[in-house]
Amino acid sequence: MIATPYALPYAVHHSPLPVMGLGRDVFVTLWFSNEISVEGTKSVEALITTFFHLAGSGALAGAAIEPWDSTVFSVDFVGGAASNATWKLSNVRVDERSIPILAQLFLITHSDFPIIKIAISNGPTDQTLVALPAIDEDRDIYPTIFTKQVSRVGISPDLSADVIVVVHFASDPTLPQREAIRLKIEDWIAASAIGCYPAPPHRPDFCNLEYDGALDFFEAELQIGFRNFYCHREALYGLCNSLFAVKDEAPEVMRIVIT
Incomplete structure (x- = not known):
């Protein structure tokens, strides 16, 4: 089920599934309470660009899409009139559970530029949109780890705010890798x-999470530390997919341990 654990203050609708996983263009349209401003447009575009980079990392691959083939090719502002604006995400190939991520991000914009509704669709004229439901559960919300690699991942059930990630590669990565x-x-x-x-x-x-910029390689092992990790636990699924996404650019990831 594709759903949000938030009671969003604006309506969210999307085209019938699948929307995000087939490598098609996806259009994101926002309607505002007031006439859209330059500042409001910039706020939305910055968040859509954040989503674009997250998709490009392979994090949003989910269970079925190969992380190294999961991406969004580009983001373009299509235009708008008065109180609405539309962006096109080209060749989107991410898990359908990316829809709540995108929808929830606009809570940041909504604080300063109130939003009435959002449509995430395969075309601005799509008349078959369905509502994104809200649920009380906050598990199985975000894209999970690629199924064919999940056996290589171990995540502690008792994570603290300080997270340690250890990655074992098939061989010692070169500097470019x-x-x-x-x-x-x-x-x-x-x-x-x-x-x-x-x-x-x-x-x-x-x-939030604090990262000191250090990737500590010890031959074929990488260690990364995050302090004050205040994201959903399922964010770590995305990190694992991002690591698996380096398949064609670095040695194979053999094991990921997160404690």
Whole structure:
């Protein structure tokens, strides 16, 4: 089920599933209470760009899509009139549970530029939209780990606010390969810190994690530490997918342990 654990203050509708997983274009339209401003447009575009980078990291692959093939090609402002604006995300190939992530992000914009409704669709004229439901559960909300690799992941059931990630590669990554790994990880970090994986009842902009910029490689092992990790636990599923997404750019990831 695709749903949000938040009682969103604006309506959210999307095209009948699948919307996000077939490599098609997806249109995101927002209607505001007042005439849209330059500042409001910039706020929305910054959040859609955050989602774009998260998708590009492979984090949103979910159970069925290969993380190394999961992405959004581009984001373009289509236009708007008076109180609405539309953006096109091209060649979207992410898990359908990315819909709540995108919908919830706009709570950040809503604080300063009240939103009435949002449509996430396969075309601006789609007349078959369905409502995104809200549920009380806050588990199984966000894209999970790619099924074919999930056996390589161990996540402690008792995580604290200080999280340690240890990654074992098939061989010692070269310097260019380490840079490719860093780019994937830091796209996930930036998006998580902005609010892509909020945990109810906290708002997306409450989300945070501290990262000192250090990727500690010990031959074929990588260690990363995050302090003050205040994101939903399922954000770590996205990190695992981002690490698996380096398949064509770095040695194979053999094991991920998160404590």
